[in-house]
Amino acid sequence: xxxxxAETPNSLLSKKLSTVVFFALATYANxxxxxxxxxSDHDGPDWIHTNAFSASxxxxxxxxILTFGFQLLYLSQVFSAEPAAISGSITYHFSVFNILHFLxxxxxxxxxxxxxxxxxxxxxxxxxxxxxxxxxxxxxPASNFIFIHVPxxxxxxxxxxxxxxxxxxxxxxxxxxxxxxxxNVLIWDFLIVPVLILFFYRDWAFGFAVQFLTWGIGVHxxxxxxxxxxxxxxxxxxxxxxxxxxxxxxxxIFKKPAVDQVDAENERAPLISNQN
Numbered sequence: 001x002x003x004x005x006a007e008t009p010n011s012l013l014s015k016k017l018s019t020v021v022f023f024a025l026a027t028y029a030n031x032x033x034x035x036x037x038x039x040s041d042h043d044g045p046d047w048i049h050t051n052a053f054s055a056s057x058x059x060x061x062x063x064x065i066l067t068f069g070f071q072l073l074y075l076s077q078v079f080s081a082e083p084a085a086i087s088g089s090i091t092y093h094f095s096v097f098n099i100l101h102f103l104x105x106x107x108x109x110x111x112x113x114x115x116x117x118x119x120x121x122x123x124x125x126x127x128x129x130x131x132x133x134x135x136x137x138x139x140x141p142a143s144n145f146i147f148i149h150v151p152x153x154x155x156x157x158x159x160x161x162x163x164x165x166x167x168x169x170x171x172x173x174x175x176x177x178x179x180x181x182x183x184n185v186l187i188w189d190f191l192i193v194p195v196l197i198l199f200f201y202r203d204w205a206f207g208f209a210v211q212f213l214t215w216g217i218g219v220h221x222x223x224x225x226x227x228x229x230x231x232x233x234x235x236x237x238x239x240x241x242x243x244x245x246x247x248x249x250x251x252x253i254f255k256k257p258a259v260d261q262v263d264a265e266n267e268r269a270p271l272i273s274n275q276n
Contacts, residue, residue, distance in 0.1 A: 012081065015091040019078050023071055026098035029105035030064055051169035052183030052221070052230050055162070059216025063209070067159070070151035071098075077147050084144045090152060093130035097123055097156045104163070113171035120167050124160035131157055137203040150205045158209030161193065162217075184229045190214040191237035198248045202256060207245030214238035 074094070077085035085091070100123040107116035131137070136149040165186065168174075174183065194210045197203050218234035225231075247253045 012086065015086055016078055018095040019075055019091050022095040022098035022102070023068075023075065025102040027068060029102040030068075033105040033109040050224055051166070051174055052180055052187075053162075053165040053169045053217060054220050054224070055166070055213055055216030056219040059212065059219065063155075063159070063212060063216070067151065067155045070147075070155060073147045074151040082144075082148075084139060085148050088134060090130065090134055090136070090148075093126055093134075094152050094156075096126050097160075100126065101159075104167070108167060108170075113167065117164070117167045117171045120160055120163045124157075124164055127153065127156045127160055137201045137206075145205070149203075154203060154205035155209050158206055158213060161210065162190075162213045165189075180228070180230065184233060187217070187230060187233045188237060190217070190234070191241055194241045195244060198244055198254050202248055202254050204245050204249035207241055207248065211238045211241035211245060214241065 071094075074085065078091060100119055104116050104119045104123065107113075107119060131153045134153075136153045137145075139145045139149050169179070169183065172179070174180075190210060190213075194207045197206050214234050215238045218231045218238060221228065221231035221234060244253065
């Protein structure tokens with residue numbers, strides 16, 4: 001992560017206030033709008049609740065309980081002035097994620113689906129910018145990875161990634177035969193993207209988050225349309241992602257070479273070339 005100058009009292013206060021205020025707004029949005037109706041309020045348009053990327057409301061509820069729990073852990077790091085938690089613009093990206101999530105829920109619940117899609121796409125790039133620029137997936141010790149990376153990067157990135165598909169399908173009323181065929185292809189992004197993240201960054205937290213939401217898609221699609229490919233593909237993608245994530249987490253695959261090993265190999269290289 002980039003090294004930043006010491007925070008002034010005013011900047012620290014600004015970061016602390018913004019994180020608390022926008023966290024409260026996102027929490028209010030999820031309570032007030034039920035994760036934007038989360039398929040439980042059937043008064044709205046049918047395509048909101050039954051499109052090809054709708055996930056089980058139980059899975060979404062559990063996901064957000066865990067997300068807010070981890071975000072509270074992050075807030076504890078901010079208020080303890082943990083350097084890694086307040087480094088650079090991390091807190092501002094975190095605040096932007098929560099305020100955009102609030103705006104998305106408000107728009108989605110009212111049926112402003114195209115605007116909701118624009119907002120969630122913007123939020124995805126907000127979190128992606130944080131992920132790439134601050135490299136929170138490389139935070140050490142493990143406590144910083146759990147208390148900072150998971151709530152600030154991994155879970156928000158997994159949610160916005162999923163939400164682009166869910167909101168996009170709702171915005172375009174994607175429920176016809178052609179839309180379902182396209183969805184049968186796009187569902188494999190829920191395997192491809194986590195595998196790429198595991199391969200390049202070994203971010204098992206993101207892998208677990210995406211596979212959990214993918215299980216949720218499979219469960220909802222199974223009860224929505226039993227004779228269909230979507231739930232089978234979702235279960236297959238989730239199962240493969242889960243196995244690869246576990247293997248990555250325990251260090252059996254996608255392992256990063258030890259620093260000592262890399263240094264030793266670099267030191268031996270000139271000697272080998274001289275012998276030749």
